[in-house]
Amino acid sequence: MENFSEWFHNILEEAEIIDSRYPIKGMSVWLPNGFKIRKNILELLKKLLDKDHEEVLFPLLVPEDELAKEGIHVKGFEDEVYWVTHGGQKELNKKLAIRPTSETAMYPMFSLWVRSHIDLPMKFYQIVNTFRYETKHTRPLIRVREITTFKEAHTVHSTAKEADEQVKIAIGIYKEFFDLLGIPYLLSKRPVWDKFPGADYTMAFDTFLPDGKTLQIGTVHNLGQTFAKTFDITFETEDNAHEHVYQTCYGLSDRVIASVIGVHGDEKGLHLPPKIAPNQITIIPILFKKGSEEVIAKCEEIKLALELNGIRVNIDDRDIRPGKKFYQWELNGSPLRLELGPRDLKNNKAILVRRDNLEKIEIDLDSEYSEKINELFDDIYNNMKKTAWDKIKDSVIIIDNLKEVNNVIANGKVVSFSWCGEEECGKAIEEITDVDILGTQNENNEFSQNLNGKKCIHCENEAKYTGLMAKTY
RNA sequence: GGGACCAUAGGGUAGCUUGGUCGAUCCUUUGGGCUUUGGGAGCCUGAGACUCCGGUUCGAAUCCGGGUGGUCCCA
Numbered sequence: 139m140e141n142f143s144e145w146f147h148n149i150l151e152e153a154e155i156i157d158s159r160y161p162i163k164g165m166s167v168w169l170p171n172g173f174k175i176r177k178n179i180l181e182l183l184k185k186l187l188d189k190d191h192e193e194v195l196f197p198l199l200v201p202e203d204e205l206a207k208e209g210i211h212v213k214g215f216e217d218e219v220y221w222v223t224h225g226g227q228k229e230l231n232k233k234l235a236i237r238p239t240s241e242t243a244m245y246p247m248f249s250l251w252v253r254s255h256i257d258l259p260m261k262f263y264q265i266v267n268t269f270r271y272e273t274k275h276t277r278p279l280i281r282v283r284e285i286t287t288f289k290e291a292h293t294v295h296s297t298a299k300e301a302d303e304q305v306k307i308a309i310g311i312y313k314e315f316f317d318l319l320g321i322p323y324l325l326s327k328r329p330v331w332d333k334f335p336g337a338d339y340t341m342a343f344d345t346f347l348p349d350g351k352t353l354q355i356g357t358v359h360n361l362g363q364t365f366a367k368t369f370d371i372t373f374e375t376e377d378n379a380h381e382h383v384y385q386t387c388y389g390l391s392d393r394v395i396a397s398v399i400g401v402h403g404d405e406k407g408l409h410l411p412p413k414i415a416p417n418q419i420t421i422i423p424i425l426f427k428k429g430s431e432e433v434i435a436k437c438e439e440i441k442l443a444l445e446l447n448g449i450r451v452n453i454d455d456r457d458i459r460p461g462k463k464f465y466q467w468e469l470n471g472s473p474l475r476l477e478l479g480p481r482d483l484k485n486n487k488a489i490l491v492r493r494d495n496l497e498k499i500e501i502d503l504d505s506e507y508s509e510k511i512n513e514l515f516d517d518i519y520n521n522m523k524k525t526a527w528d529k530i531k532d533s534v535i536i537i538d539n540l541k542e543v544n545n546v547i548a549n550g551k552v553v554s555f556s557w558c559g560e561e562e563c564g565k566a567i568e569e570i571t572d573v574d575i576l577g578t579q580n581e582n583n584e585f586s587q588n589l590n591g592k593k594c595i596h597c598e599n600e601a602k603y604t605g606l607m608a609k610t611y
Numbered sequence: 612g613g614g615a616c617c618a619u620a621g622g623g624u625a626g627c628u629u630g631g632u633c634g635a636u637c638c639u640u641u642g643g644g645c646u647u648u649g650g651g652a653g654c655c656u657g658a659g660a661c662u663c664c665g666g667u668u669c670g671a672a673u674c675c676g677g678g679u680g681g682u683c684c685c686a
Contacts, residue, residue: 143682151622159621163680273612275682424649461650479649489649572686 142349143277146400150278153408153470155399164276164283171470174416176287176395180265182318182413183289186311191261191291196243199234200267205242207303208368209537214335215239218270228337236269241336241387244292245369252383254374255296263291279396280353281343282611290389296373301360301384308388309341315390317353320411320523321397322530323355324552324585326577326606329564334387336363341392344576344608346530347400350550352576352608355397360386393553401526408471409493411522412515418450419511420472424479425455436483440476440503447508468493473518474511494518534585534606540595543607552576552608554587556601558594564605567596574610578603 150156155172168176184193199222204459206212215238237243244262252258268288272281292391295301309325316323323343331341337359344352365371366382374380402409412418421441423433434455441451454463460477467475477489488507490499492514499514501507535546536554546553557564557578564575579586585604592601 148622159680161680426648430648457648459648459650459652461648461654464650466651477649481649 141528142400144345144599145348145403146396147278149399149403149408149469155408160280162283164272166278166282166286168286170238171416172395175398175410175414178414178416179319179395179398180287180289184265184313187263187289187291191263191293194264195266196237196240196247196264198237200237200240200243202233202235204246205235208242208336210364211241211336211368215270218272220269220271222579237266238266238268238270238550239288239389240266240268240290241292241365242369245296245365245371245385248292248294248383249369249371251280252371252373254296257293257394258296258302258373259381260294260611261291261304262293263289265289266401272502277611279399281391282392285391287392287395288389289391290387292387293385294371294385295384296375296381298384299361301362301386303384304387305341305358305360308386312343312358312388312390316343316345316394318411318413319394319398320519320526321355321394321401322523322527324352324534324576324582324606325579325583326528327580328357328577329575331565332575332577334359334360336364341580342577344610345397346400346533346552346608347397347611350533350547350609352552353393353397353400353611355393356388356390359386361387362384385420402522406493407469409522410471411519412473413519415471415473416450417452417467417470417472418515419444419474419476420463421451421453421476422460422467423453423455424460424477424482425457426480429480429483433478433483435481436503437478439489440478440507444508444511447512449508449511455471464491474514485486490514492518494521517583524597529582536587538595540567540570543573545587547571547573547607547609552606554585555595555605555607556587556589556592557603557605558601559603559605560598560599563594563597563599567607570596571607573607576606576608576610578605 150158152319153171154169155166155175156166158166160167188390205219213361219238220236222236223230248260266288268285270283270285272283274281275284293304315521323345326342326344328340328342334357339360341358342354345355345357347353363382363384365385371383372380377433398410398414399408402411421437423437425433437453441453444451456463464475471493473493482488486503488501488503490501490511491497501510534552534554537543537546543553544569553573559578568575585606587604588606589601593599594601
């Protein structure tokens with residue numbers, strides 16, 4: 139994978155995920171195969187959220203005055219908003235914004251919905267498309283003008299502590315979600331100058347792509363009472379006082395799908411974790427003129443048996459050479475393939491081939507092969523996950539001199555440094571190195587350094603955090 | 612925000628400098644037919660393109676201006 143951009147662009151087309159030739163900049167068409175992957179990913183996500191969130195659906199349009207209410211927030215988005223200005227030939231009295239995100243659509247309604255402490259907490263989410271007029275060059279799934287898959291959750295709480303707690307809960311949900319996809323991540327608290335417009339603080343997940351750049355794949359914001367005050371969301375406490383609520387919001391987008399493709403993909407093409415692969419196992423009958431009916435009948439029988447065990451199966455019985463099918467299904471990321479020809483039929487065997495390492499495994503068709511296949515799925519998933527995590531762990535390089543930054547970045551790695559955490563100092567570091575600070579590690583994990591006695595890499599005051607720097611998308 | 616480059620079948624390309632030979636090259640893709648099929652088959656026969664608008668010219672894929680779309684670099 140010499141040139142990731144090129145590889146990524148090709149794979150989207152060859153594996154029929156999206157068609158990026160739609161004639162509007164930054165907008166693409168989801169193709170059936172891509173749509174199935176998207177659907178499977180969303181199902182995993184919904185299962186996690188539905189435990190204690192309610193799914194809702196808000197309108198696409200936001201009245202101008204509501205959008206403009208929260209000054210800091212609107213400033214963060216004002217250059218990116220698409221506007222609806224006409225109804226037919228007639229100019230509208232009040233312009234309507236196409237949501238770049240839905241805080242300003244939702245919160246006026248929250249103000250009506252929240253009456254007393256009994257209503258709280260409220261936890262909603264929706265999965266919608268949003269629009270942002272990106273001026274930088276767009277990239278399919280990564281920087282788009284229509285975010286087709288924007289999962290945004292919004293929660294409302296009666297105390298700051300509970301909102302803070304919700305941030306941790308949301309982080310936990312996202313970790314679980316990324317784990318299901320086998321996607322490794324760096325979890326950082328974003329620097330204050332890079333937080334969500336209007337938030338108290340922002341926690342963000344970044345993954346690591348083969349070209350050495352990090353990709354933000356999820357964010358969790360503690361909104362404090364900023365929006366509550368702007369949109370007058372108050373509740374009556376147990377002792378009849380009226381107070382503003384505390385809020386959080388957290389989101390994921392198409393970028394999750396981009397990261398599944400980018401993180402797991404290889405020279406052979408797409409490589410999908412079994413949980414989300416549209417075809418978990420592809421059966422390829424080896425057909426000769428003689429005896430092809432028997433072979434296909436056996437394949438159908440196996441398909442049925444596997445489907446009864448909840449496995450997604452397809453049979454490729456096209457009249458082309460088997461070798462071509464092997465290449466195509468490897469390109470499409472099908473985790474396992476099953477080959478069955480007349481020779482196997484006679485011995486009552488079949489050959490399984492793993493997409494991750496191309497290992498061939500003979501199975502006895504009289505045995506409980508569904509079990510064996512499910513075990514292989516687990517093994518493939520674990521292998522993919524481990525490979526991806528090993529790579530990101532190897533890519534975070536601890537430095538103790540700012541001069542090393544550009545060297546590390548040029549080698550396609552992520553920089554870990556000790557930092558005082560001060561804004562002035564951080565901005566100076568970004569200025570000197572011309573590299574973005576992702577943020578700080580706020581919990582003990584494999585990416586936090588032991589800071590005992592360490593000094594900030596720039597100002598030499600006491601180091602309070604492990605900071606990360608990377609070339610970003 | 613500033614700049615550079617690019618646009619030819621579904622995908623990738625040659626042709627453009629020096630306008631006419633282009634009725635546009637090659638690979639891939641693709642319809643039909645026959646022989647085939649255990650890692651990208653072969654033969655026969657078809658299909659498919661000069662980004663859009665305007666200009667220069669006897670004549671534009673080729674030159675000029677603009678739109679749209681794409682790629683990359685810098686802030």
